[in-house]
Amino acid sequence: MTTVLIKGLGLIGSSLALAIKQAHPTVRIIGMDRDAASLSYACQQGMIDDSEIDLAATASQADIIILAGPVNVIVADLQQLATVALKPGVLVTDVGSTKQVVMRAARALQERGVTFVGGHPMAGSHKSGVTAGRANLFENAFYFLVPGLAAESAVEQLQQLLRAARVKWLTVTAVQHDRIVGQLSHLPHVIAAALVNQTQQALADSPLGLRLAAGGFKSITRIASSDPTMWAAILMTNPELITNQLQDYINQLTHIKMAITARDQQTLHEFFAAAKVTRDHLGPEQLGGLPNFFDLFLNVPDQVGAIADVTQRLARAQLSLINIHILEIREDIDGVLQLTFSDANTQSQAATLLVAAGYQIVRRN
Numbered sequence: 001m002t003t004v005l006i007k008g009l010g011l012i013g014s015s016l017a018l019a020i021k022q023a024h025p026t027v028r029i030i031g032m033d034r035d036a037a038s039l040s041y042a043c044q045q046g047m048i049d050d051s052e053i054d055l056a057a058t059a060s061q062a063d064i065i066i067l068a069g070p071v072n073v074i075v076a077d078l079q080q081l082a083t084v085a086l087k088p089g090v091l092v093t094d095v096g097s098t099k100q101v102v103m104r105a106a107r108a109l110q111e112r113g114v115t116f117v118g119g120h121p122m123a124g125s126h127k128s129g130v131t132a133g134r135a136n137l138f139e140n141a142f143y144f145l146v147p148g149l150a151a152e153s154a155v156e157q158l159q160q161l162l163r164a165a166r167v168k169w170l171t172v173t174a175v176q177h178d179r180i181v182g183q184l185s186h187l188p189h190v191i192a193a194a195l196v197n198q199t200q201q202a203l204a205d206s207p208l209g210l211r212l213a214a215g216g217f218k219s220i221t222r223i224a225s226s227d228p229t230m231w232a233a234i235l236m237t238n239p240e241l242i243t244n245q246l247q248d249y250i251n252q253l254t255h256i257k258m259a260i261t262a263r264d265q266q267t268l269h270e271f272f273a274a275a276k277v278t279r280d281h282l283g284p285e286q287l288g289g290l291p292n293f294f295d296l297f298l299n300v301p302d303q304v305g306a307i308a309d310v311t312q313r314l315a316r317a318q319l320s321l322i323n324i325h326i327l328e329i330r331e332d333i334d335g336v337l338q339l340t341f342s343d344a345n346t347q348s349q350a351a352t353l354l355v356a357a358g359y360q361i362v363r364r365n
């Protein structure tokens with residue numbers, strides 16, 4: 001029986017566990033996480049078979065080890081794995097969003113003859129944690145592989161293990177990876193967070209402030225809701241490339257600022273026209289991955305049992321919730337519940353059901 005150890009059972013680790021179980025129900029999955037509640041949730045949901053807390057003591061049981069914590073934790077795990085007993089023939093991989101630092105950290109392990117394949121599914125979400133995990137999170141998305149010194153058979157073994165994830169595999173070097181992903185993922189996260197922070201400050205004196213935002217602000221800033229720990233770790237492990245890309249971006253802003261100052265209509269038009277041509281050629285089929293998560297924002301009264309009423313109605317109709325988040329419940333004032341579903345159909349059925357029960361949907365994403 002194959003044993004897979006997944007360390008870090010958050011969004012990505014749990015989604016991989018679900019995909020592995022789907023294609024290989026007999027594989028034994030050992031889950032590791034510093035958060036006990038995540039481990040017990042994963043056990044209850046059948047994502048994992050066993051939970052452990054000590055990597056050094058558990059690693060030797062595994063045929064495949066998947067490191068799925070924040071990048072700095074992956075680096076520390078690789079350093080630790082280089083010093084402990086491992087099964088002969090074990091395959092180690094990771095899912096970290098930066099690859100040069102990870103490949104460097106894997107060297108000591110490789111020098112011991114252990115196979116390491118760097119990995120990075122280019123899909124995810126601004127949501128984090130085990131409750132957001134789902135088997136089809138990566139469907140149709142690119143999954144970068146950095147084989148380094150690993151043999152082709154090791155890559156095939158990993159692809160076979162994760163076949164239910166239905167990804168598009170792409171082999172790259174660590175340098176290629178960090179440059180492309182820096183531009184397509186790391187830089188946008190910096191920009192989104194900077195825009196939210198700057199807007200918050202700029203509108204601090206406006207009574208409704210950010211609440212007046214419509215589609216434009218919401219689309220460009222969704223990812224500002226991502227996990228700060230994960231993103232700090234990513235920027236700390238790809239600093240040179242990101243600062244260069246950030247400087248190029250600042251140059252673009254300076255250029256457009258100068259055009260606005262000079263009332264240079266032609267430059268402004270060219271600026272937007274060039275971006276439109278590029279973006280219009282990127283249809284959904286060119287952009288990897290399925291749409292993300294489907295949210296309903298619901299007004300709920302400040303009454304005992306109000307949240308239970310919502311969840312019970314959904315459960316009776318067999319409409320599965322991925323996540324529930326209380327955004328605001330203040331005494332004597334209606335609160336807002338954020339309900340997250342895995343697909344548009346469930347979201348729409350839930351909306352119909354809840355509206356029929358008298359609830360008011362204030363927003364849907």
Ligand SMILES: NC(=O)c1ccc[n+]([C@@H]2O[C@H](COP(=O)([O-])OP(=O)(O)OC[C@H]3O[C@@H](n4cnc5c(N)ncnc54)[C@H](O)[C@@H]3O)[C@@H](O)[C@H]2O)c1
Nearest residue numbers: 008009010011012033034069070071096097124125128129
């Ligand atoms: N979120 C995304 O969109 C995305 C996409 C692709 C890859 N990644 C990468 O995948 C990795 C995991 O990201 P995620 O979105 O699943 O994050 P997450 O926050 O949902 O999960 C991380 C998990 O690691 C656990 N953890 C943190 N430090 C730990 C430690 N020292 N020991 C044990 N467990 C620890 C946390 O408790 C949490 O359960 C990161 O390296 C990230 O860069 C993220």
Ligand SMILES: O=C(O)C(=O)C[C@]1(C(=O)O)C=C[C@@H](O)C=C1
Nearest residue numbers: 097121122123124125126185223
């Ligand atoms: O969809 C999102 O919310 C994501 O941020 C996913 C996203 C990205 O596209 O930037 C984030 C980090 C990853 O390493 C890969 C994918």
